[in-house]
């Protein structure tokens with residue numbers, strides 16, 4: 001049971017939540033000069049706490065990688081909101097981390113990149129974010145990406161690729177993306193025979209992977225290898241699954257370095273060649289940064305979209321009336337996709353941020369170097385921001401969900417992800433209007449993993 005567990009019986013003071021970007025009396029990010037609920041210096045931390053980011057905060061603890069949370073996060077989200085704007089969540093290998101739960105708090109946290117930095121260095125740490133000294137070297141090879149940097153480095157890295165993800169460029173990809181979707185659906189139709197298909201593996205995973213490979217300029221025939229190498233990333237839960245990632249990462253690294261060499265010798269269409277040119281011009285991109293950039297685009301560019309398409313499809317099958325509204329009128333797609341993003345919240349939490357200065361949040365003293373996260377899924381169901389948040393409403397507008405994050409690290413690929421999902425759903429339902437779940441709804445299983453809500457499989461009968 002994920003239920004809220006108090007570390008002790010002491011009642012935690014509830015702060016009044018009025019947020020101000022600049023920080024005022026009422027801001028939950030007050031500097032700690034006059035702590036309101038706790039005083040005195042923090043007791044010295046032990047070694048384990050220092051390395052693993054454990055927190056000694058007296059907060060309710062939620063296990064967001066538990067089977068129960070993944071099967072249905074909404075009961076826990078309600079409990080989180082009742083518990084307050086700061087809770088502890090269990091994070092495999094890291095222990096517990098303080099996590100913000102309310103919309104305004106999460107939005108402000110992600111926007112305030114000065115006080116909440118991605119790079120541990122800004123908070124006096126030596127390791128890159130999410131990495132500890134004991135982690136194998138291959139993790140470091142992929143670590144120096146834009147999502148792990150702040151300030152000038154982040155701007156430089158993002159500016160090298162942001163053109164490709166602008167709305168007009170993404171819109172121009174519509175015919176190509178539609179063609180890719182149709183090719184997969186042709187294959188599915190041929191392959192199904194009389195039986196069900198697993199839409200998760202056979203379409204929701206393959207389709208966004210094919211799109212990002214095309215954008216990067218990676219050969220089609222190599223895609224099955226990525227699925228094998230990156231498959232274990234999706235199963236990260238503890239030490240064993242962590243160790244299982246290593247061989248795939250080593251192979252992915254060797255493969256990408258070989259692709260860079262080949263693009264240097266004979267340039268080909270795609271983002272990798274553009275990045276290789278930027279690297280050759282010197283000063284703009286080093287080879288380790290090139291490797292980390294392509295790895296980030298490849299992984300972030302398909303894994304998340306896979307789960308938006310599959311979770312979104314399941315949510316539509318669960319809400320027949322809403323599904324009918326959309327399939328009767330595809331001009332609803334823009335608001336519908338945003339609502340599916342909010343309602344299914346495929347990325348459930350932000351990456352870790354480091355507090356760069358002492359402050360107080362919700363009555364808790366935060367020390368420099370403290371790791372924290374924002375719970376996007378909890379923010380997306382905040383009744384202070386969304387009316388009737390637990391209800392799926394494909395016409396919801398405005399809908400400023402936080403599924404793509406916020407601030408300087410807001411998702412680079414959001415336009416692409418939305419377009420892919422709109423095309424996937426439209427092509428699927430237009431071609432197979434009576435598709436239905438091929439098992440009892442209760443048999444649907446979710447992966448026990450942290451941060452990304454992902455199905456084990458999605459058995460579907462197409463007609």
Ligand code: HEM
Pocket residue numbers: 110146147148158296297298300301302304305308346347349350351352402403404405406408409410411412413414416417
């Ligand atoms: C449904 C699909 C997607 C979701 C829900 C999603 C979600 C997110 C979130 C929440 C962040 C910010 C994390 C943080 O601040 O801690 C992020 C960043 C990022 N996403 Fe996505 N993403 C999706 C699709 C994509 C796609 C298709 C790409 C394409 C390459 C992509 C590339 C990136 C990159 C490069 C960043 C880092 C941006 C930066 O640091 O400036 N994402 N994404």
